[in-house]
Amino acid sequence: MPHSVLIIDDEEPIAWALRRAFEREGHRVAVAATAEDGLAKAKQNPPDVVFLDVRLPGMDGLTALGELKKRAPAAAVVVITAHGNLNTAVKAVEGGAFDYLAKPFELAQALDAAKRALANRNVGADSVSEDSGGSRPPLAEVDASPDAIIGRSPAMQTVFKRIALVAPTTACVLVTGESGTGKELVARAVHANSPRRGKPLLVAHVAAYNPNLVESELFGHVRGAFTGADRPRDGLLKLADGGTVFLDELADIPLPVQAKLLRVLERQEVQPVGGSESQQVDVRIVSATHADLSAAVREGTFRHDLFFRLNVYPIHVPPLRDRVDDIPLLADYFLRKFGVANPGGALPADTLAFLKARPWPGNVRELRNAMEHAAIEARGGPLRPEHFPEPSTTSGPASTAERLRSLVTEWVRKRVQAFEGREPADLHQALIEAVEPAVLDEVLRQVDGNRLVAARWLGLARATVRKLIRKYHPDTAEPEGDE
Numbered sequence: 001m002p003h004s005v006l007i008i009d010d011e012e013p014i015a016w017a018l019r020r021a022f023e024r025e026g027h028r029v030a031v032a033a034t035a036e037d038g039l040a041k042a043k044q045n046p047p048d049v050v051f052l053d054v055r056l057p058g059m060d061g062l063t064a065l066g067e068l069k070k071r072a073p074a075a076a077v078v079v080i081t082a083h084g085n086l087n088t089a090v091k092a093v094e095g096g097a098f099d100y101l102a103k104p105f106e107l108a109q110a111l112d113a114a115k116r117a118l119a120n121r122n123v124g125a126d127s128v129s130e131d132s133g134g135s136r137p138p139l140a141e142v143d144a145s146p147d148a149i150i151g152r153s154p155a156m157q158t159v160f161k162r163i164a165l166v167a168p169t170t171a172c173v174l175v176t177g178e179s180g181t182g183k184e185l186v187a188r189a190v191h192a193n194s195p196r197r198g199k200p201l202l203v204a205h206v207a208a209y210n211p212n213l214v215e216s217e218l219f220g221h222v223r224g225a226f227t228g229a230d231r232p233r234d235g236l237l238k239l240a241d242g243g244t245v246f247l248d249e250l251a252d253i254p255l256p257v258q259a260k261l262l263r264v265l266e267r268q269e270v271q272p273v274g275g276s277e278s279q280q281v282d283v284r285i286v287s288a289t290h291a292d293l294s295a296a297v298r299e300g301t302f303r304h305d306l307f308f309r310l311n312v313y314p315i316h317v318p319p320l321r322d323r324v325d326d327i328p329l330l331a332d333y334f335l336r337k338f339g340v341a342n343p344g345g346a347l348p349a350d351t352l353a354f355l356k357a358r359p360w361p362g363n364v365r366e367l368r369n370a371m372e373h374a375a376i377e378a379r380g381g382p383l384r385p386e387h388f389p390e391p392s393t394t395s396g397p398a399s400t401a402e403r404l405r406s407l408v409t410e411w412v413r414k415r416v417q418a419f420e421g422r423e424p425a426d427l428h429q430a431l432i433e434a435v436e437p438a439v440l441d442e443v444l445r446q447v448d449g450n451r452l453v454a455a456r457w458l459g460l461a462r463a464t465v466r467k468l469i470r471k472y473h474p475d476t477a478e479p480e481g482d483e
């Protein structure tokens with residue numbers, strides 16, 4: 001069915017491409033290069049869908065959004081922007097925009113947005129925004145806050161849009177992404193842009209807690225619940241009543257605690273350790289993980305029912321390598337944050353090229369630390385590539401051993417949890433069987449399958465190597481004469 005589409009954008013090539021795409025789909029299209037002209041056209045001919053650019057000569061797009069909603073209340077508005085930040089996305093959602101597209105976008109994305117908009121007309125901002133708009137207190141200028149999320153790349157625009165859409169609701173959010181990508185900042189932004197912003201946001205760094213005390217940290221305890229509990233104490237979930245709890249490193253939550261957490265989500269009540277009575281709480285949970293939680297669910301170390309409860313609305317924060325265009329902006333931001341006078345204003349072009357080309361395994365956190373390091377080395381002069389530390393590495397011999405040890409510790413903890421209070425059995429044998437194939441296979445690979453040499457490298461008898469190969473690779477043919 002043909003619909004009427006209004007495009008308000010002063011960038012001719014974009015308006016032209018959109019017009020052509022929608023006309024091909026059989027829709028009626030009107031184009032305006034200013035908000036004022038767009039509003040007049042909307043009044044004359046109320047559109048079904050409007051594509052509205054934010055940056056326009058004269059009245060800006062976000063102001064026009066409010067006017068449009070008055071003049072053509074049934075129209076679904078898709079806001080488009082090239083340099084939006086979180087504030088733009090939040091304002092677009094608050095103003096009742098149906099969707100938010102970051103330039104440059106593919107035409108297919110625009111067509112898809114229009115299709116969804118038409119299907120959802122009169123539904124409101126989006127299916128996730130339960131109670132957006134209305135009489136909410138004004139927002140702080142997000143970029144000026146210490147928790148500003150810097151970035152203009154399309155990848156970050158998607159993050160902003162998702163924060164803006166979910167913030168006004170009470171939905172649980174799961175933030176995923178590598179370490180140092182800014183997951184905690186995203187969690188803070190969800191809270192700061194939600195109606196709960198006047199209430200506490202409490203952070204539970206689960207990995208840092210003593211495993212025996214995680215439960216009491218989250219749920220509190222009654223007097224005498226355990227040795228040393230000489231006074232009753234509220235847990236984080238109670239202390240954050242009315243607000244938000246940020247659960248960092250979700251994958252580290254022990255299984256028995258996961259069961260209790262599920263109850264909080266299902267019944268909105270907490271039961272302190274050692275207590276028999278439950279207390280009502282109203283908390284929103286935003287959690288984060290850099291681990292593959294679906295794999296943890298498959299392995300049985302994370303409850304699938306809890307995973308689905310917490311993952312109502314996922315936000316993935318991309319690694320810095322997928323948004324290198326944000327590096328100059330971030331570098332500049334950190335220098336200003338550290339109060340470093342940057343002689344000559346912008347960073348030298350060769351330094352910027354160097355920063356964009358080198359790896360950042362520790363993501364934004366590593367960039368932040370590197371900027372601080374370089375500013376000290378440059379001693380007030382321009383920052384040059386030689387002032388920056390080497391990229392962080394986890395492949396040195398010492399750190400590999402350290403990583404292995406900590407992985408083994410994690411492995412043992414999870415195995416023990418999987419026994420859910422029963423006495424674990426055969427842990428040593430299970431560990432050997434988990435690692436032995438890796439040792440065997442890599443040595444065999446390096447010696448081109450020569451079992452005699454492999455036995456020497458491994459410090460094992462040849463017959464033992466043969467036995468191990470049979471055990472882990474029962475389908476491998478025995479080489480001739482190897483009996």
Ligand SMILES: Nc1ncnc2c1ncn2[C@@H]1O[C@H](COP(=O)(O)OP(=O)(O)OP(=O)(O)O)[C@@H](O)[C@H]1O
Binds near residue numbers: 180
């Ligand atoms: N887009 C960004 N803009 C400004 N600062 C950022 C951004 N992303 C990350 N940072 C900064 O980088 C550091 C790491 O961010 P954060 O702690 O949010 O990462 P994380 O993903 O939660 O890390 P981890 O998984 O290790 O806990 C913080 O100092 C944060 O302020």
